[in-house]
Amino acid sequence: MKNPWEGIPLTDYENHMKLDSVMQLQTMNEMMKGQFDAYSISSVMILGIAGGNGLEHIQRDKFKKVYGIDVNASYLKEAVLRYPELEGLLECRCINLTEETNQLPKADLVIANLLIEYIGYERFQKVINHVSPKYVSCIIQLNLEGSWVSDSPYLHTFDGLEQVHQQIEEHALEKAMLEIEYRSIKTLERILPNGKKLVQIDFER
Template identity: 35%
Template structure:
């Protein structure tokens, strides 16, 4: 079987951020807000952000509280942007790898945050990589995109054509399905909330804790 490179390697960061910040999409601020809520609820000494992209939400981290920050992404250009934007203020450790096939070579952290990751990378190898990174009694928080309440496609129409490359690789993950998968891996749902978005879409935030 031929190896298919990730479409994320062909999407410029400015296109991704422009699309996500467009009024019809309006997801960047929502994702940052949900990450901030997760930080407030978990108060982690260490955090790993899977699919860090350009670092959306990193400005919500207090480095006096969270003293170790691991960022993972498949696109090296995204990680370079994170370095340029945040390295002077935050203690960053960045890894370029494919979460669906590779393990993050890091000591486990108090909180692993995975926002809109499993829709692209699946809930097999990627979920196992995420779980492996959670410390004993630690947390895994995830943001899932909910099924649209109308006929809107999962990846919204965009003025950035590169974004449409994602549509055939994007698969919604139902919160109940993830709950069951996390239970099998020894995690319990501690908190959940929903956030409405334009065009009938929405986010679900779930915070899971590893059982002792």
């Protein structure tokens, strides 16, 4: 079965995410700077990298390797085009995390922002076990009111995601990570418009 993310144009996704009524692209960009800077590491893997939002915060003198993983090959091509200054450092790989976990390389830090919602706890555990990072930093969306997709002109672009989306809960994620010996070490929250908030949870093994 084709992953519904493969059929969503990047422009529609990003234009929706950066609307003043949504503000997820901008908020995640700010949060990602903190994710990149938080730990003394030399390699990072970004799961669901899309068009590379946040990559401008990568410091070449800190990282030896940056892996960008996504199921949509056109997203990855755009990410590479947008950040030519990361040539030789950024390596993008088109991988379906629900089927191709064994193709993932190793990394010191895994960043998974608004990603676990589309693969679930168990698959995420398998991904982390395979990559074997020291740190994991996740951002999940909690819906304080209303639908999980904010109303916008691009709303119906995301209709196909209903078949793969599941609501991720903070405590359930912490429990799932503890099962594979990762303990929660930091939590941050950012309130968004439309009754939503982003919650960042960092884990260490």
